[in-house]
Amino acid sequence: QELKLAHFVPPAHVVTSAVVEPFKRAVEADSNGELTVRVYPGGELGAGPMEQYVRALQGVADITWGLAGYTSSQFRRSMIVELPGAIPEGMTGYDMIWNAFDTSLRGEFPGTKPLALWVSEPNVFIMKDREVRSPEDLRGLKIRVSGAVAGEFVRTMGGTPVQMAAGEMYNALQTGLIDGIITGASAITDFKLDEVANSYTIGAPLGNILFYLVMNQRKYDSLSAEHRAIIDRHSGRVLSQSGEETWNALADRTLEMVRADNRNTVIDLSAAEVVVFQSVADDFLTSQTADAAARAVLNDMRN
């Protein structure tokens, strides 16, 4: 039995070592090679990030990987975990998601069985020629963001949110079309942003990015009870943990590389500076979870 796993990024992307390979290895070993996973990288079974969930749902591929933020209208509740300040000190993103999965989030994943749900490392400021130490410093700056909520947060801090495809970030930062980007540090590696950015601010609560790895439900149901058990054993929190930790490790390596380059300014915010950002983020989180349903989801996540 072969499972087709498809994604839209190059084979060298961190997703391979974070979830694809661990899942493939574990499933194949545990089933003595009866259940295999064939990977179709780089959009071979369908290009681009937008239709990944739909492809799993329709069974074009059995398993797909994607970012919730590309189709945020589908993941309103799940994406609460992305909000600045949503993840309390000492909790992991994947734990929060799985805590709330059965009670609040399952409805956002119709027709599929989520194999892993996890978040990226915390977002940071990736700037060119601008140093950010307080929300004040963002006034009038053009900041690339990836979604409506992130754009709202930039506006709250006084910046001008700019929408663009991820592939355009490099050029835009280089020419000065934008002054900076808010995203995870791993994107610095993915998009070679270190060639054009020269100032990084770390420690402000700027949210995270949610990822999913989902499997077609019909395909899952069609497997033998034994094979289903194997998949269950190697997915869920276990696989999500691997995803989150591998992402964090890449971010750490990337930041080390950035610090090693003496052309860069790396600003580690002091406790006092973080507090200023924290209060903006808290107000924002409160306004974004104003209705009872959203608050309930956040509570489920945190307990």
Added chain:
Amino acid sequence: MSNEWIGTLGVVVLLALLLLRIPVAFAIFGVGFVGVSILASPMNALNLLASETYTVVSNAELVVIPLFILMGNIATETGMSRKLYDAAYAMIGSIKGGLASATVVGCAGFSALCGSSVASALTMGRVSIGEMERFKYSGRLSTGAVAAGGTLGILIPPSTGFVVYAILTQQSIGKLFLAGVIPGLVLTALFVLMITGLTWLKPELAPQGPKTTWAEKARGLTGAIPITVVILLTIGGIYSGIFSPVEAAAVGAGLVVLYGLFTRSLTPSALWRSTRGAVITTTTVMLILIAAHMLNPFLALSHIPTAVGEFLTGLNVGPYGILLLILLTYLVLGCFLEGFAMLVLTMPIFFPVIVGLGFDPIWFGVLVVLTLEMGLISPPVGINVFIVKSVAPNVPLGDIFLGVAPFWLMMVLAILLFVMFPQLVLFLPNTMIT
């Protein structure tokens, strides 16, 4: 039958359908659909038909295609393109074959404004072939120069060829644009050299034009000022961060419309004609692009990409041997496939191999776009040749292909040059973006 054989059969059927005059988009769609139906399921094929179509037609970055075509159409309607051409003619019209050389230079100039080879060949063809006919230039030389010169549109920035490559391989559009500048100028020079050499050997191909006075040269250049300003503003706007390349296309279109309205050279009906033409040209090109997206999953499911990739990487011919084989593969494919379709189809196969061998992806992008250019003028599917044929109905198709041949050889020479001296390609991107 193994998956690989079904895939190979699919490619053979595709070639047959193309030669049987089935429209390119439908032939690719049909083979992709049936192929996925066999290798996966008809349900999967139907689902892909919807999701691939939607993915391509809702890709905001591809808006550059209609915008640049619109800009080119309006530049033609207002006479701006023709004035640019006039200026080039005034400068080098009296040199042997100067009119054809001017056409190539005009093509290079227009290419700096327009990202599509199709639009470049169409616009420059409309402007120049008639003029060269007037000066008793041979149809073979004039159409060959336009068909080949038009391909510069995807080498000299802005370029939809680079945009598509960048989207497929996640490379920086800006770096690719910069990397295309010197190769574009080198190739333009090679084309001019070839024209001069040809007309020196066979003067009857191109009677020498009249000498122009300095006053005439100045007048020609003055006429080209508006379009030069538009080019400088759009390119300057990109590099100073005022707008993105996609937005530059809209700004450029806006500027030529303003010029047209200001000088009263653009009537509302001409504006409408330009828009309508842009929409139809866009759709024609995009249908092929969508179709190629449908062929991609079929080839992936046939495991041919993996097989070819493993075959090539397994060959003991060294990195440059593999590069050569890949470029040769592109040349062969380019004889049959439309450029962008070929890019979408093959990049997932070859790009990881090239990057794995340690070659610079920007440099490779320029080589790929150069081979795409060659494909645009190679039989049997030479899009630019068909386009030129449509504006030069009196010149037989076979003559155009013959006329294009010497330029094709110049492109081979250019590729060898850039493989031997990668700095020609990488100098600008590496010095301007660090």
Added chain:
Amino acid sequence: MFMLRRWLDRLINIAAIMASVVLVAIVMAILADVAGRNLLNAPLRGTQDLMQVALIIIIFGAVAMVDRQDANIAVDLLEPKFSLLLNRSLNLIGRWLGALIFFGIAWAMVDSASISKLLNLGTNILNIPKAPFQYLIAVCSLLTAVSMVLPRPPKVSETLVNEGAVHE
């Protein structure tokens, strides 16, 4: 049959007009975005979203017209070598294949639209729902498919289509 053709041509023309108008509109939207961002620190919200849906209308609005004007790119290298009968048959086969494909796109797109509604899919900033645009693609594809299988009209209505474009 002739009546049906005339109505179809009218629809095809309206769709192409819609595509052209949207192209002009998106140029203006992008210009407003660029001006707003650079001069007022206030970009036009959701221009990316507008570009996405604009491209859909531009392409599928014009898709029937592309066939109507025989603008589809084909390899006619062997055309002179084939007999008139063979050429005509190949034209017919090409059109039927095209019709089948556009019918398939229409069919699959309707199915896909129901999934978009299930998943509540829409654009990221303005939350423009996806399903209506999939229905639009389906309708335009169907229009193209029907137009392709209907007999080609005499030259007269070919000019009618073109004139319609100029007058409107």
